[in-house]
Amino acid sequence: MLFDIDAAVIENRRLSEHYSVLVLDAPAIAAAARPGQFVMLKPTHSTDPLLRRPFSVFEVIRDDEQTPVAISVLNKRTGVGTSLLYEAEPGATIGCLGPLGRPFEPVAPPAEAWMVAGGVGLAPFVTLATRLQELGTPTTLFYGARTAGELYYVDLFDRLGVHTVLSTEDGTRGTSGRVTAPLADALSALGGDSTIKLYVCGPTPMMRAVAGLAADHRRACDVSLEQVMGCGMGGCYSCVVLTRDPGQSPHFVRSCLDGPVFDSRRIVWEALTH
């Protein structure tokens, strides 16, 4: 079921100069959204910028009776639309269309879930971790950022019972360097009889590296891709990703309908432009 809601901004938590968490009054979308799905936000009522922007549902916020009442999105200001969303004040309304896209498929015990996040790629993992916790699936979050100040919501994952492995490029928190280093070590240390599935979201080079590790270690791996997207509904064919399926030559598929979550083996990584 698709909803188009003029959602009031309940809160806009500025995490830093660049990041904010925008909380939107969209109960119907909150109730329907599944982990990994996204919403298309219209940051202005004017025609400039014209199009909506896609955002993973970051949190589903519930009231005291556990009824879903709101969603939040993790926003990083990079352009005109994301700046408007960063600056949005409580009471403003934001057009919110969703939920859209193919969600993650959470694994159940005895399998384990390993989530790998880089920067704003943390966005789809709160809802996924919540679902994994409901299933009783042991879950680890490998989470990397440039610096300690940009590792957000680590305590939230702690409360969800997620084991966190942190890394920063400048070494100010967790291991020093890229998140792929502790992940590679952990994959090498795994026993052959354990079943784990990787869930990845972050910069394209990082997702590509993790997909390579998953292939080397023969582990299932889902990636959540972020493509430039015009409509989110399958209408415009702008968000395409080159994929390779058995028995077919590489072909473009729409990441709004076939994704944003893909089996990493389908992606022709060298064709991804960013």
Added chain:
Amino acid sequence: MDLSVSIGSLRLSNPLIAASGCFGYGVEYAGAVNLSSLGGVAVKGLFLAEREGHPPPRIVETPSGMLNAIGLQGIGVHRFIAEKLPELRRLGAVVIVNICGTTLDEYVELARILSDAEGVAALELNISCPNIKEGGITFGCSLTGTHSVVSAVRKVTRLPVIPKLTPNVTDVASFARAAEEAGADAVSLVNTFLAMAIDVETRRPRLSNIVGGLSGPAIRPIAVRMVYECRQAVRLPIIGMGGIATATDVLEFLIAGATAVQVGTANFVDPLLWGKLLDGLSAYLTRHGIDRIADLTGTLDTTKREHAWISS
């Protein structure tokens, strides 16, 4: 109140058509929109064969508009008939199939195949896509090319034939005239305006194809003017389009001379806009005491106004 309009032998329950290239194959929207409530659905342009289209980035936003260079990615006519058309029929959609050829023969072959398929209401001839080098636009930018493709398709089908005209010519009305002389049932206009955008930091084009087509509210006044010019030149029904997002925009095109309209880019922003547009049109007809929306077409009043201070 009567919102129905006629495009040749084709009767539409209302003048709103989803524009080709902006609505997938229609079925993508079936969960959100009652397709039978639209006047028609113009599906994504089809060649005989499947096409991959251009690599991303395929779109970029500009003030009140967007550029696209999708490159006509598509599943080809045979898969369309097998996989999409039955579903569109079941949903009660009035299906206008947009066809593209690299040669005259390809248009003719597509018209033949689709004339034999159940559930096709009309053929829109894409002779105006700015984003592919071969075929298509080369017909649409030459009066003899436009005439030859329309008359060749006319000979092999009974379906209404609607060439979609490019605005990237000096005098679009002469192309409408060529289409009329060749036996078209209607013309649709405008396709997108050839345009480009550059990232000055990297000095690279923002689209992989370097150039693309501009659509959205930015082009609307030019499109209205072109519909008005074509209205002066031909008797054919005109399907107007270019940046329509509100009922007022629809009315502007109808008054300028369009019988029906297509809505494209606005559907990306607001896929549920159709009901709002229909409500707006009904409210306008009520407010102006007009029974049939068809009576609005071409009713632009260009008589000179006497100013009160002159006449008094």
